[in-house]
Amino acid sequence: MTHATLRTRRDAVEAVTELFQQKVGAASMVALRELVAALQRPSPVGDTLARAVVSILDETPAARKLTGSGLGEVLSQTDADARLDTLTVDDENDEWAATELLGAGETAARLGIARASLDNWRRAHKILAFRKGVRNFVYPARQFARQGPLEGLDRVRQHFDADDTAWEWLVTPNRFTGGIEPIEWLRKGKVDDVAHAAEGALDYQ
Structure with a gap:
């Protein structure tokens, strides 16, 4: 050798x-x-x-080599929006907001109360409302029982920065409320349990 x-x-x-x-x-x-x-x-x-x-x-993965021809053509805003429409689908993760929503007049009529009472409840956060336009609001029907709001809505609302955030939490199954929607616990009178769960809700986001 x-x-x-x-x-x-x-x-x-x-x-x-x-x-x-x-x-x-x-x-x-x-x-x-x-x-x-x-x-x-x-x-x-x-x-x-x-x-x-x-x-x-x-x-051990082999080294990867980037390929491509660089940036494509610059599109106008209209063309870009049209192309995005063909590539995307509507996000249905906000189906919680599809709960029956009623205008102020219809809500007051259904509950048999004065519209002024509805406004007072909204300002005091005893009920939850979504703004529609500049001055109008719509109200989730599920938050009412008989002629008034479910007890405990105001205690839940104080832990959130907006009505829609509080409502999303209320209608989303929660492990702290037995895996069901917290609003259903409010209907069962478990106000203290729901309020306690809402108190720590933002700690897990």
Whole structure:
């Protein structure tokens, strides 16, 4: 065996060793533990050791090369909106707001109260209202029972910065209210439980 052959083989071993060290450095803890366990055996089983090495080599992703032709054409606002319309769909995550909403006049008539009472409840946050236009409001029908608001709505509202935020929380199943909508607990008279849950609601957002 010539000196040149020895040098070639030594270079090859060093190159393979360096590559393996790079792979080990990028390997996950699971793969490294598997390799260490195989090496710590008094007489490492060839198959086990081979699997550990292959696991490290296989899990390391190859370098990725960016491809593409750069920025596309600049679109006008109209064209951009049209293209977005073809690529997107309406988000229905706000279905909570699809609860029956009534105007002030209809709400007052259904409850059999004066419209002024409705306005007073809204200003005192005893009921929740969504603004419609500059001066008008609409009211979720579910927040009323008989001729007035559900008890405890004002205690819930004080923990939120807006009526719509409070309403979304009220109609979303909650683990602190047994996996059901908090508003249903209000209907059952569990006012203190709902108020306590609302108190910590923002801590988990």
